[in-house]
Amino acid sequence: MTRRTLALLLWLMLAGLGTVALFFSTGSRLTATFNTDARILHRVLSQRMEQQEAVLNAVDALERQGMSAAALGTYLDALLRPYPQVVAVERCSVGGCQALGAPAERPPPLAVSTSARPTVRWPEEGGPLYALSQNNVRVWVNAQRLTGALDNGAAPLTYTLFQPATNVIVVAHTPETGATSRTLQVEKVLGTTLQPFPIRISRSVPWSAWPWAAAALWTLLTAGLSVLIFRLLESRRTAQRALLDERARAGGVVQAASEAIVALDERYQVTLANPAARAALNHPLPFGTDLRTVASFQATLSQAPFDVATFWDSSQPTALPEGLSLLRGDEAVQVEGSLAPLRGADNELRGRVLILREAGPLQRRMLEHLEEGERRVREHEEMLAHVSRLSTLGEMGAGLAHELNQPLTAIVSYGQAAAHLLDDPEPDLERIRHAVGASVAQAGRAAQIIVRLRQWVRRTPSRARPTDLVQAVQNVLTLCRADLNRLRVAVVTDYADTSLVQADPVQLEQIILNLLRNALDAVQDAPNPTIKLGIASEGSSWFLSVCDNGPGIAAEVAQRLFTPFTTSKEGGLGLGLSLSQTLAQGMGGDLQGANAGAGGAVFTLSLPCLVLEAASD
Structure with a gap:
């Protein structure tokens, strides 16, 4: 028997036993509730039978004392209010019967009986009305009014009241029910000597009363438990096999060493x-x-x-x-x-x-390998020198396309905006001048990028001068404001008013723009996109951190983050971070990246603080 079959059998056994237990428990509860409700109904009916007999005895005692019909009627109107099942009271004699008070229903014809012994008499036409007679008094009872509010409820009872000995149905109360799964039933006799009526009480149990949802949930839980047990067994088997394999491999390694x-x-x-x-x-x-x-x-x-x-x-x-x-x-x-x-x-x-x-x-052997290694190193040095020259040329071309794409996109955007403004009936000249001026500035920036890339290829030092790091960040935020608003990105800043560094302004803004663009790409699918910019000083350096709440840096990319042509973005060239780190190192700083502790990625740019020389005397 396979482990899969064992898990399936275990699930079937647990699901079956649990379902049977649930249905058995529900059936027991339904039966207990029905028995309790049936006892309550039987007790209530018995008490009301006793109430009817008490009314008969009270009226009979008053009538034998000679109370007039009018006085009895007044007394009965007050006496019968709590007993809706007593619908009429009559005083009978050989010549006929006279209704006392205001009867709730008109009694049917019934022969006169003046027996001193209490009896129950039934009209020939049948129905729910019957009479309790004693001496000259006859009390009429409507059996349909015996239960009253007990006929309703969330789970009403069905009951049938029979005449004693004849089993003729007096009242058959059957509430409306839907499809039923089973019927609970009990037969009793009302507990009075005068009115020992047989009664059959039943209740239909609808299909909805059974714990289908609990059974389904239990089945799902046992299925999950069975799958867990199966996986544990498989994991244990896999672990045992892996342990045996590991021992075999270790033994093989030892034997082959x-x-x-x-x-x-x-x-x-x-x-x-x-x-x-x-x-x-x-x-x-x-x-x-x-x-x-x-x-x-x-x-x-x-x-x-x-x-x-x-x-x-x-x-x-x-x-x-x-x-x-x-x-x-x-x-x-x-x-x-x-x-x-x-x-x-x-x-x-x-x-x-x-x-x-x-x-x-x-x-x-070590000496021979050392000599061979030295020979190969010399050959590789010659080959790598050639490959390095070719790689630098390719990297410069790709980097040039990558870096120029952003200012050219800005020039196109400003040009389109100016064209749309010119089409207005009353052109906003101030906004047009701003758009044209911004286009010119971006064109100049593109030219400076080309110059800087040429300097980078020639490995010439950057033109570092006192630069405000905060101002550089503000310039880049202004450039990216449209994309930030479009993506609804929240920008949180935390830096000092002034932070002077020794850096090339164009290269510095280029680095910050690359970091901000990468952060925008990372948070565009985040539920609450946020970018945090922080500037702090430590020792002789200023540190600019750009933190986002995106998915973070993938593990396969983290080790090669600043290697050229390494990217996780679709259509990306993988040169932005490489060029940015190169520019940062050319200014005497560095650029590092890692995953943030709270999620997302954080990139930190370090630059040397501006050292102000003391004025000479």
Whole structure:
């Protein structure tokens, strides 16, 4: 049986048992509620039967005392208000019956009976009306009014009242219900001697009363639990397989290693030895061999004294002294290596591992590799010099296109704005002058960018002069104000009023513009796009930080962030940050980038503070 099948069976078992328990619990609750409601209905009906008999006894006692019909009528009008089921009271004699008071319903014809014993009499036409007779008094009861407000409710009861012995239906109360799943039913007898009417009480249980949502939720929960158990089993199986694979790989690495590797337990007995160890020690090294009896070392005159006991008992990694020789039969072979402790998860010593290698062949191979490496380095230096020249040319062309795109876009935008303003019936000359002046300024800025790029290619130093870092930031914010408003980006600033740095103004604004453009690209899909600009001084430098709340720097890009042609933007050239860092370093500063602690990315530009020379006397 596979683990998947086991998880499926477990889910089916849990879901089935839980669903059965839910439905059983609901059924028990519905049955208990029905039994309680049925008992309440039975008790109420029995009490009202007793009330009817009390009315009969009271009227009979008053009538036998000789109270007049008018006085009885007045008394009955007050007496019968709490008993809506008593619809009429009559005084009967051999000649007929006379209604007392104001009857609620007209009694049907019924033969006169003046028996002194209380009896229940039914009209021939049937129906819910019946009479309680005693002596000359007859009390009429409408069985439909026995329950009153008990007929309604969230889960009304269905009940049927029968005549004693005949099982003729007196009242059948059946509320409207929808589709039902089952019917709960109980039969009782009303608890009075005079009116022991059988009653059948039932309740229809609709389909909506069952815990379908809870059963579905339980099924989903058990499904999730089964999936979790299945994944845990798979994870455990994968971990066990990975552990076995890791052990196999580790054993393979040990067996394939050219160094002699011997693993020991805490009693210095061999638990693992690779072929190189058997060859180096000239011993088969079977499991359980005490390595101290096999490995014999001899110190040379050129090294410090070698304490064998201290070496084997060391609890820290211990390297073999330089110049130590291993005695192998009749020869002594110079070796190097170390003895390291092996500790368990509780940091308790579980054994040691000895690594040995012959020093002579290793030194010869190292000299040969060193000579070969030097030759290849010379060849690569010549080739890289040529490639560097070609790369610089390509980087300059791509950088030129990248850097000129922004001022040219601004020139187009200002030109279009001026053209639209000129089409107005009353052109706003002041705004047109501003747009044309801004276009001219951006054109001059593009020319300066070309000059600076040429200087950068020639590696000529930038023209640094006292520059206000805050003003440079304000200039760039003004340039980007349209995009900031369009994207509804909130700009939060935190810097001093004046921060003078030694920098090239054009290059500085170019760096800030690149950082701000990158931040705008990063936050355009953020729910509350925000860019924070901060300027602070530390030591002899000013630091400008540009922080956004975008997705941050991807891990695969972070290691190559300032490498040319590295970008995560679709259609990007990947030269903006590279050129910006180059310009910053040319001004004696630096540019760094990382992910912010609260999310997003933060780029920090550092520039040297302006040092004002003291005025000479």
